[in-house]
Amino acid sequence: MRKVLKGNFIFTRIFGEYEIYRDFYLAIENGKIVDFFKFLPIKYKNWELIEYKDKMIIPSFMDIHLHGAQFENIGLGMDLPLLPWLETYTFPEENKFASNDYAEKVYDKFVKDLIYHGTTRACVFGTIHESSKILFDKFIEYGIGGYIGKVNMNRNCPEYLQEKNSYEETLNFLDYTINKSDMVKPIITPRFIPSCTNELMEKLGKLAEEKKLLVQSHLSENKDEIKWVKELQPDTSYTGAYQKYNMLGEKNISIMAHCVHISDAELPLMQNENFYVAHCPTSNFALKSGLAGIRRFLDNNINVGIGTDVSGGYTLSMRQCIVAAVETSNLYDTYVEKSKPLSMCEAFYLGTKGGGKIFGNVGSFEVGYEFDALVIDDNSTLPLEKRLEKFIFDGKNEDIIEVYAKGVQIK
Amino acid sequence: MRKVLKGNFIFTRIFGEYEIYRDFYLAIENGKIVDFFKFLPIKYKNWELIEYKDKMIIPSFMDIHLHGAQFENIGLGMDLPLLPWLETYTFPEENKFASNDYAEKVYDKFVKDLIYHGTTRACVFGTIHESSKILFDKFIEYGIGGYIGKVNMNRNCPEYLQEKNSYEETLNFLDYTINKSDMVKPIITPRFIPSCTNELMEKLGKLAEEKKLLVQSHLSENKDEIKWVKELQPDTSYTGAYQKYNMLGEKNISIMAHCVHISDAELPLMQNENFYVAHCPTSNFALKSGLAGIRRFLDNNINVGIGTDVSGGYTLSMRQCIVAAVETSNLYDTYVEKSKPLSMCEAFYLGTKGGGKIFGNVGSFEVGYEFDALVIDDNSTLPLEKRLEKFIFDGKNEDIIEVYAKGVQIK
Numbered sequence: 176m177r178k179v180l181k182g183n184f185i186f187t188r189i190f191g192e193y194e195i196y197r198d199f200y201l202a203i204e205n206g207k208i209v210d211f212f213k214f215l216p217i218k219y220k221n222w223e224l225i226e227y228k229d230k231m232i233i234p235s236f237m238d239i240h241l242h243g244a245q246f247e248n249i250g251l252g253m254d255l256p257l258l259p260w261l262e263t264y265t266f267p268e269e270n271k272f273a274s275n276d277y278a279e280k281v282y283d284k285f286v287k288d289l290i291y292h293g294t295t296r297a298c299v300f301g302t303i304h305e306s307s308k309i310l311f312d313k314f315i316e317y318g319i320g321g322y323i324g325k326v327n328m329n330r331n332c333p334e335y336l337q338e339k340n341s342y343e344e345t346l347n348f349l350d351y352t353i354n355k356s357d358m359v360k361p362i363i364t365p366r367f368i369p370s371c372t373n374e375l376m377e378k379l380g381k382l383a384e385e386k387k388l389l390v391q392s393h394l395s396e397n398k399d400e401i402k403w404v405k406e407l408q409p410d411t412s413y414t415g416a417y418q419k420y421n422m423l424g425e426k427n428i429s430i431m432a433h434c435v436h437i438s439d440a441e442l443p444l445m446q447n448e449n450f451y452v453a454h455c456p457t458s459n460f461a462l463k464s465g466l467a468g469i470r471r472f473l474d475n476n477i478n479v480g481i482g483t484d485v486s487g488g489y490t491l492s493m494r495q496c497i498v499a500a501v502e503t504s505n506l507y508d509t510y511v512e513k514s515k516p517l518s519m520c521e522a523f524y525l526g527t528k529g530g531g532k533i534f535g536n537v538g539s540f541e542v543g544y545e546f547d548a549l550v551i552d553d554n555s556t557l558p559l560e561k562r563l564e565k566f567i568f569d570g571k572n573e574d575i576i577e578v579y580a581k582g583v584q585i586k
Numbered sequence: 587m588r589k590v591l592k593g594n595f596i597f598t599r600i601f602g603e604y605e606i607y608r609d610f611y612l613a614i615e616n617g618k619i620v621d622f623f624k625f626l627p628i629k630y631k632n633w634e635l636i637e638y639k640d641k642m643i644i645p646s647f648m649d650i651h652l653h654g655a656q657f658e659n660i661g662l663g664m665d666l667p668l669l670p671w672l673e674t675y676t677f678p679e680e681n682k683f684a685s686n687d688y689a690e691k692v693y694d695k696f697v698k699d700l701i702y703h704g705t706t707r708a709c710v711f712g713t714i715h716e717s718s719k720i721l722f723d724k725f726i727e728y729g730i731g732g733y734i735g736k737v738n739m740n741r742n743c744p745e746y747l748q749e750k751n752s753y754e755e756t757l758n759f760l761d762y763t764i765n766k767s768d769m770v771k772p773i774i775t776p777r778f779i780p781s782c783t784n785e786l787m788e789k790l791g792k793l794a795e796e797k798k799l800l801v802q803s804h805l806s807e808n809k810d811e812i813k814w815v816k817e818l819q820p821d822t823s824y825t826g827a828y829q830k831y832n833m834l835g836e837k838n839i840s841i842m843a844h845c846v847h848i849s850d851a852e853l854p855l856m857q858n859e860n861f862y863v864a865h866c867p868t869s870n871f872a873l874k875s876g877l878a879g880i881r882r883f884l885d886n887n888i889n890v891g892i893g894t895d896v897s898g899g900y901t902l903s904m905r906q907c908i909v910a911a912v913e914t915s916n917l918y919d920t921y922v923e924k925s926k927p928l929s930m931c932e933a934f935y936l937g938t939k940g941g942g943k944i945f946g947n948v949g950s951f952e953v954g955y956e957f958d959a960l961v962i963d964d965n966s967t968l969p970l971e972k973r974l975e976k977f978i979f980d981g982k983n984e985d986i987i988e989v990y991a992k993g994v995q996i997k
Contacts, residue, residue, distance in 0.1 A: 250979030251972050253912070254929060460913040463920060463927070489909070489979040498900070501664070502871040509874060510921040516874070518665060561662050568661030568900040573984065 176582060177204050179219050182227030182550070184211075185559045186234050186540045187524040190473075193560045194540075203546045206582030211542065231551045231562055234538050235295040235578060236493035237530035240391070240432040240453035240482025242300040243310045243323075244272050246285040248486040253461045257397040257487075260462060262333070265486070269302045269326075270335050278306030286313045291572055292491045295547040295580040296534045297321040298391050298430055298453070298482070300364055303328055303338050311352050314359040318585040320534060320547075322389055323352070324364025327379060331369045341371070342378050349386065358581060360389070367393040368404045368416050380420030389428045389533070391453075392417065395441075396433035397464045414441035424449030428533055432482055433458075434472070435465040442475055451478045451533060454525065456499035458487035466507045469500065469525075470514045480530020481522075494567050497526045519564045537581075550577035587993060588615045590630050593638030593961070595622075596970045597645050597951045598935040601884075604971045605951075612643075614957045617993030622953065642962045642973055645949050646706040646989060647904035648941035651802070651843040651864035651893025653711040654721050654734075655680050655689075657696040659897040664872045668808040668898075671873060673744070676897070680713045680737075681746050689717030697724045702983055703902045706958045706991040707945045708732040709802050709841050709864070709893070711775055714739055714749050722763050725770040729996040731945055733800055734763070735775025738790060742780045752782070753789050760797065769992060771800070778804040779815045779827050791831030800839045800944070802864075803828065806852075807844035808875045825852035835860030839944055843893055844869075845883070846876045853886055862889045862944060865936065867910035869895035877918045880911065880936075881925045891941020892933075905978050908937045930975045948992075961988035 180203070184196040202210040202219055210219075245265060252264035272278045289297060298321055301307030307325040314321060325348040329341040338344060345363070352361040363383045365371040371379070383390050395401055395413045408416040414423070414437065422429050424447035432453040437445070445452070452472050459467060472479050481496050482488070488496065497519070504517040517525075531538020537545045553574045555562045566574070578586035591614070595607040613621040613630055621630075656676060663675035683689045700708060709732055712718030718736040725732060736759040740752040749755060756774070763772040774794045776782040782790070794801050806812055806824045819827040825834070825848065833840050835858035843864040848856070856863070863883050870878060883890050892907050893899070899907065908930070915928040928936075942949020948956045964985045966973045977985070989997035 250976035251968075253975075253979070460916060463916045465920060466917070492980075495906075505871060505874045506877070506917060506921070509876060510917070557662075564664075565661035568664070569903075571983075 176206065177202070178223040178225060179203070179215065180225050180227060180232070182230050182232045183559055184232045184540050185563050187520060187528055188539055188541055190524045190529070191518065191521045193520055193563070195559045197559065201540065203582045206545050208540060208542055208544050208546050211540070227550055230576070231553065231555070231559060231566070233549050233551065233563060234527040234531070234540065235547045235549050235580070236293050236526055237480060237534065237538050238289070238294045238297040238483050238491070238493055239430055239451065239480035239530040239533055240298055240455055241485045241488070241491070243282055243285050244269050244278075244300070244302045245486035246281055246288070249491070250489045251486070253489060256399065256463050258399055258403070260487070266333050266336055272302040272304045272306045275306050275309060278304070278309045282310045282313045286317045286319065288491050289319065290317060290578055290586055292493060293549045293572070293575050293578060294491065294493055295319045295578065295585070296531065296537060298362065298533065299323050300391070301325050303336055303341070303344070307348060308351050311355070311359060311361070315356050318583055319580050320358030322360050322362035322391065322533075324362045324391055327365045327375060328370040329375050330372050341375055345379070345382065353386070362389045362391050364390075365392050367400070368413065369400070369407060376420045380422055384421060384426040387427055389430065390422045391430040392422065392432070394431035394434050395436045397462065398436060401436055412438065412441050414444045418444050423447055430533060432484060433464065433467065435459055435467045442477075445472070445477045446475060448478070451480055451530070453482040453530075454479055454500060455482045455484035455488055455496070456503040457489060457496050458484035459503065460499060461489055462487050466503050466511055468507050468511060468514060469504055469517060478529070478532065479525050480533065481526040493526050494570065497522045497567055500525060519567060520560070523563070523567060546579055546582045548579045549575050552576045587617065588613070589634040589636060590614070590626065591636050591638060591643070593641055593643045594970055595643045595951050596974050598931060598939055599950055599952055601935045601940070602929065602932045604931055604974070606970045608970065612951065614993045617956050619951060619953050619955050619957050622951070638961055641987070642964065642966070642970060642977070644960050644962065644974060645938040645942070645951065646958045646960050646991070647704050647937055648891060648945065648949050649700070649705045649708040649894050649902070649904055650841055650862065650891035650941040650944055651709055651866055652896045652899070652902070654693055654696050655683050655711070655713045656897035657692055657699070660902070661900045662897070664900060667810065667874050669810055669814070671898070677744050677747055683713040683715045683717045686717050686720060689715070689720045693721045693724045697728045697730065699902050700730065701728060701989055701997055703904060704960045704983070704986050704989065705902065705904055706730045706989065706996070707942065707948060709773065709944065710734050711802070712736050714747055714752070714755070718759060719762050722766070722770055722772070726767050729994055730991050731769030733771050733773035733802065733944075735773045735802055738776045738786060739781040740786050741783050752786055756790070756793065764797070774799050774801045776803050778811070779824065780811070780818060787831045791833055795832060795837040798838055800841065801833045802841040803833065803843070805842035805845050806847045808873065809847060812847055823849065823852050825855045829855050834858055841891075841944060843895060844875065844878065846870060846878045853888075856883070856888045857886060859889070862891055862941070864893040864941075865890055865911060866893045866895035866899055866907070867914040868900060868907050869898035870914065871910060872900055873898050877914050877922055879918050879922060879925060880915055880928060881918075889940070889943065890936050891944065892937040904937050905981060908933045908978055911936060930978060931971070934974070934978060957990055957993045959990045960986050963987045
């Protein structure tokens, strides 16, 4: 698997800086970028050469928080805040995934729509059901990568979604998935503090450590939810509750979605190179969760990526979420506290390399990185950085003519 | 021009209520809806019948504030607030419209993109130039309707855009446009208070009265702008300054874009059945203008429609602006003052019938209304109200398979 692509590349190696290679060659071997050059060296003369001419090539998107089983609910029931929204719209939909046939149908559409929107890696919640394995296999089938979680819930939810053997079913899911793919991996996925008993959380934390698995969950999304967590875990903060179970990156990468209402006291708990905030700005707008202060995390050396949080978020479009991240930062500066807004370049970094680190070296065009990319045919003659920004703000998905994941053209 | 359409119709006759006709017939004569029925009466048997089967038919969008000449700047330069943004990005681009060739090229793309996004009526700013006539003619050519303004600016702008004979050039524009089309009309368009001398404003107000012309401008978008207006018009409020010149609906319809920072004292000045707020939520997000309190206007019986405000707004997608209107109302309730958020149904009304009133009877499917509509093929079996909301939140423009404006299929 060796090829050379020629075209116009733009990406963000460094937070806040575009790096641009116009009319450059990029050599890929076994899915990884091995070289980058202005003139084609003789040693590559026999490699397959693909000429993209005027097209723009950018890193594909890394969606670090979303719910595959909520795909059919996109754009529905955006009239309620988190807790009643879960009860009214989300849990009944997730219940349908007890059926493998239903799961097969929806997960197939879901993964296609991810690719349509230019996403090639994702951290995804399935449901409590066996059918989460189908989601896992769909990622393999379509050639995209990421972490797939069978959700853990053994309290405070409708009976039909309350697991009796949450831990054992997690082991079963791991048995099926753990060494199945190079690009798709299982991830420990307690829904959030309210839905898992302390005993289960304890066991899941240990399991993650033992099997070297990542952990994903929700943290500090909504004020009512935070109050509820305080009742359940009165001796600590919401962040502190995850710390109890080693779920803040102590043992392996942890991804916590939202982090909207984080107190100063909680901030140091998040300062771990393996901890990631999954910023979900469209979801926070829609569910009235509040404005997350992303600059504050970045200034405190806390990792941040972007998630669409479908279907709290109403689109799988990472472009729209990147725009919403900029908008959130604008509003945060005006209405919460003085804080330098994110530039588009910074938000683009978060949606590509920022979240991409979770999946290894991906989300940037650097030597040694896996080549995940979008080839864009937008008929534009603008300078590349303007062209990129225009594409993010108001591009058309139809203009994404090719999609690469780990060097393989999947669209 | 007589035809009967059969399909699934959804619209909002009343603010906040969907009206749904599933498998209904709708009869159109000379562009207007003349009848609506469950079974086809004998008298229509000879009319052309178009069967849309499972497709969804909704009113097309009414974009009541945007700048045609800023089309090429969509998604560019979103890093500055209003006043430096105008100087740095907007004025240099508008200057290019001194060339008719350039205008022809851009306005052609612009009008096509409006239709692509499902907009069939719009209130548009051109530039100060003669080429605004080209914009006017493009609307006629492509069969959409609205109001086109040659912009007035005779102070406080770069010399290259400062008119010497602003009034006379407006007369010239009116001569060319005033009785040219049934669906496309000229509109008096002082850019905003800072860019027109008092004398010019006075004359424009009288001209609008005399020729029964509508007026459009900008009002209270940004705090620095408001401060500037206060310096220029120290004896009154920003709204009061327009009142001086009869530009608040006293003589004919007036459309004022933004209205973000309106004091309680200004509110009564806006309570006129011919006055419209053009709410531009994506623009307000992007340029950090602030959150407009739309419920407050509605509770005070002030008309509201929605505008994309390209290129302060970064997309011609009215769908995205309708979503952003809901989001703005969510955030306003949380961060400015308690205020019931807009439902999607309410925001949809604002983007269709709410703004549509400016153009006559359009934006709804009622007998006597001009038939402006989108036929949507989204392969959905959801109940129509959910199907509509899903389309607004996360639909694909490719699914808009046909567009009607005044009964004529233009796409």
